[in-house]
Amino acid sequence: MARRTPDREYIPPVQTLQVRYAKRGRMRFASHRDFQRAWERALRRAGVPMAYSAGFSPHPKISYAGAAPTGAASEAEFLEISVLEVLDPDALRADLDDALPPGLDVVGIVEAQGSLVDSLVASRWRIEWPVPVQDAVAAFEAVATVEVERVTKAGRRMIDVRALCSDLELPSGSTLEVTVRHAEPTPRPAEVVAGIRSVAPDLPDVPVLATRLAQGSPVAGGVAPPF
């Protein structure tokens, strides 16, 4: 008598859309789980005909590409959704923007041409300190290798953050802009900061504000978005 089979039959999606969105202001403090829920609800509110996964507890098909960490703002986050009807990207963009909380803002939507993850090979970050950082950044640039340790459930591993950083610029005395290449694993802004502090120990350990300015392919002095 107990129900053993899912009642919903699996319906395959007919279209995949890639979404670029920003995480601004207070929303920088949303964790990955937090904005996942926000997205699922926004898609429901906007009435988007989502494709669901098969199984006993079906989930809407959304995949997030390398989300910015809790505490970091971003102008360039990406995700992909699969839907059951062919949608007009511009109309969808307007509907979704209305349904999202302020601070989670849709920047652009396109129909998927290729792999989103493959097109996101680097990020341009802005890191703001409450103190001057010229000397510390100069010391960091002067060396070829700076290793930072990341502790994960799987164990400890070293990341050479210096090797993955390029095109360092100082728009102000306390602000750094830097291109960080994605790798396995990709350094987080906090790890770039830790790397800088390891060669410039005088730089105080204070909270910084990190913002992802762009994500895509590295070009001279920045990063070009896929769309």
Added chain:
Amino acid sequence: MCVAYPGVVQSIYPDLERILPLVRKPIQYVGGELNAAGKPWDSVSVRWALMYPDAYEVGLPNQGLQILYEVLNERPDVLAERTYSVWPDMEALMRENGIPQFTVDSHIPVAAFDVLGVSFATELGYTNLLTALDLAGIPLHAYERTDEHPLIVAGGHAAFNPEPIAEFIDAAVIGDGEQAVLQLSDIIRDAKAGGRATREELLDVIAASGVAYVPSKYEVTYLPDGRIQRVAPTEGSTPWRVSKHTVSDLDQWPYPKRPLVPLAETVHERASVEIFRGCTRGCRFCQAGMITRPVRERSKATVSQMVQTSLDATGFEEAGLLSLSSADHSEIAEITKGLADHYEGTNTGLSLPSTRVDAFNIDLANELSRNGRRSGLTFAPEGGSERIRKVINKMVSEDDLIRTVAAAYGAGWRQVKLYFMCGLPTETDDDVLQIARMAKEVIRTGREVSGRRDIRCTVSIGGFVPKPHTPFQWAPQLGWEATDARLALLRNEIRSDRDLGKAIGFRYHDGRPGIVEGLLARGDRRVGAVIEQVWRDGGRFDGWSEYFSFDRWMTAADAVGIDVDWYTTRERQLSEVLPWDHLDSGLDKEWLWQDWQDALDEVEVDDCRWSPCFDCGVCDQMGTQIQIGPSDGVGLPIVAVTS
């Protein structure tokens, strides 16, 4: 007065942003929820900060606060923002950086508002009130406050006996808040418009109006043996008793219309729709059922409309039909069928918490889970033996219960959760041990009807705490040692049969937190000193086991000379003046006493919705009446669903 805030009113967010990377779950402090209000500070004349004195994850879904937030913000001359308790890691950083208690909407210091309204669902939030006041820079004691400070107004069920916090609050609203907050807003607006009213004069007006209870306008005198001699108003214009507020015609108050959708994870991730208020089942332990009478139903059309509006406005995946006993709505079958039809195939879940023990209930549960999984069902027999269930007036027989549970397992449900209390008046070890017998019978029957061995039953049990305005307000509370001993006996009895025992889960709350809850629930003004001492000793988040310290409470009580047993395990007599007698819940004290005597005699009383009035006193005293269906109009479907 109200409020001559000495500082410049501005957002503290820039300071906050600097410390947020250092705290756990920073999202809970930033606001920005979908459907949050955002009114300009200078556009209104009366400003409320509404607080739920627990963590954001518990406080945000609170219906009471969301209702008042919307009701107040709909008024053009009033604004309301929200504030919640900050966790100790945040508290430490706020003190270090000079950041005051703030609202999550606009990050305005709480001290800049005209009113701080605090909703107490439980007494265990009292220490968190003191943390918030202190962080806000507001003096802890009402008498220390000046025209510069907001009015501190308590509400919620615990406010039906606000005496333990009498010296920390300026006023308490008893009963439904929807109309009361608007009346208070009018009084404050007029006082501010006059420009010259002092804090004292404003409190005089509030006290005389009867809209709220103002503790400082009443004097309590005591007998030599420590009991209260009397509670009397200090001024002629102040009423002897303050009555609860009752909202009639809930269809006219369909709030919240746009529920808040947090970014952060909270305890209830669903759109909640209150389908009726009040309950006359007459369970004698249940304070909520006693103080929210009479029953006032929303019509099926309003319920359907509210479910649809809430889901549309939020994007929640689930709607919950709330009340004290949801299966008792006179049109519940039509409502659930209508909603289940309407939302079939939309991945929208419907839930019906607070249900009773009978077969009808299984039909409803089956209806609501039509296209979902049948995982677990919850029932609350509350007492283990037929005898004790007569004492508490929870009219369900053992046969009914077994039949109901059998129907549930037969319909494919796999897990049944049973709620009980330990320490009920007149209870013996045997009454509690019968819970084990019942649970085993449930498993035996369940295996038989389902033909499966993987069905489970969980027994969940906690200590009973006698509450004001109930027939058990005179009862002795069982000491924590006796409670724990009885729970240990029960555990052994459940485990005594290995085969059945392994299908029975056992969850319990030990007796000690219940003693502190009991002290605060039936305490008088003298108990305030214990709360303050506990807070000064570091007491925070007493509703959370990882923060609660029984020893801290007992040490503090000793230090200020309070005999905890006298307040908790002592039986009261009819002649005793109870600390809350001057607060009128509508229940006639003689009737409550008679019901207490009936409890001791194991005499049951019927529900007045389908039997004659038993004269509890509420409708006469309050000028209210039962409002139940059948209602006109139709429920869903309103529009055809295509997908």
